[in-house]
Each structure stands twice: as structure tokens, then as C-alpha cells.
Amino acid sequence: QVQLVESGGGVVQPGGSLRLSCAASGFTFSSYGMHWVRQAPGKGLEWVAFIRYDGSNKYYADSVKGRFTISRDNSKNTLYLQMNSLRAEDTAVYYCAKLPPRYGDDAFDIWGQGTMVTVSS
């Protein structure tokens, strides 16, 4: 079935690094742009990053620019988020998501179950 499965979350010290992965199945991953979205405990949704279907363009939230890198491997149907110089305020559940495109007709979204990242000493 159509699904996204995140992995790689955990507890890391401030200043540390972590790489999240998101395995896609059940749809043509290589045809769609993908997002990372996070949600701090008890807080709202915050968009983190976007990558075009072919990896040619990447956009980042100001709060993570220069520290996080989004990438993808279409041959492995996998999305990544490399997180460096982590801060306490990066603590959140991280979702990978396929959202409706900015330009295009498709109307479906797919979200993973989320992976928790905790930045703490």
C-alpha cells in the first residue's frame, strides 16, 4: 500500500548530528516533490524543507537553513534529512510528506508516522 516510513530519530546532544530517512512505497516516488515537516511537543506544524522530484531544487525554513540538508535517492525510493548543529529547539516529531504540488493537479497527500528527535544533554 501507499506509505512513507521514517527512521533515524533518537536522542542527541546539542551540537550533534542525526540523519533521518524516509522509505517510500506504493507510489512513484521519483515523480513527486517531497517535504519534511516537524512538530515540537504540544506545538503546531512547522515546515522544514522541500526537494523537487529530481532533486534539482531544495528549499529550507530559515530556522534550519545552513544546518539541515534534504536529499533523495530515487533509485532507493528514499528521502533523507541530514541534521547538523542540532539545538534544543529542534526537538520535535519529524514527518516526511508528499503534499499537493504547488503547480499541478494531483490532490493527494501522504504522511509518514513520524520519528521523534530529542536534542538534550
Add this chain to the structure above:
Amino acid sequence: QSVLTQPPSASGTPGQRVTISCSGSSSNIGSNYVYWYQQLPGTAPKLLIYRNNQRPSGVPDRFSGSKSGTSASLAISGLRSEDEADYYCAAWDDSLSGPHYVFGTGTKVTVL
């Protein structure tokens, strides 16, 4: 800090109509489509409305979206207990630092 502002809460009794507002600016809502997401407790968000007022397959027609200028709204008619959730608007924002996707501050809907 979100650039899309929503009321923190809204409520109604079963069968009532509830409306949630989303206020933005010319760089986001004013020039891009608006999306609405529903997040039930303990679950990932789910798309409710795309392209301002379109419903994906499977979303009940009790949910409707509209947009005017730099604001948008989501209406839930015939409120049901299962509609108790957090609701977020979203849009692309053409900021000076490049395109960003932004979510609203979120509105918790309570069914009394």
C-alpha cells in the same frame, strides 16, 4: 514563527457550523493556493482542502474552503464529534530568501 495567523480555538455543538479563519499576506495567501489540514489527536495530519476550495476524494462535503485577498477560511457544517481535532491552513510563501511552505498557527476545534 508562523506567517499565517489562525484563532487558537473554535467550538460548537453537534450539527452547528464552525468557521476558522487564516490571515496571511500578499506573498503567501494573496498570490498562492491555500491548503487545509486536519490533525486528529496522536496522528499525522491529513489534507482536507487543496487549491483554496477543492476537496480530495473521501473528504466529506461538510468541509469547505474559501479565499479572499490575503485571507482564507475553512467551514465545517453539520459538526460531528469526530471533527474534534487541530486544523491548520498552509500556503507557499514567496519570501525574499526563496520559496517557503508555511503552516498556520493552528486551531483546536472542540465539539461541545
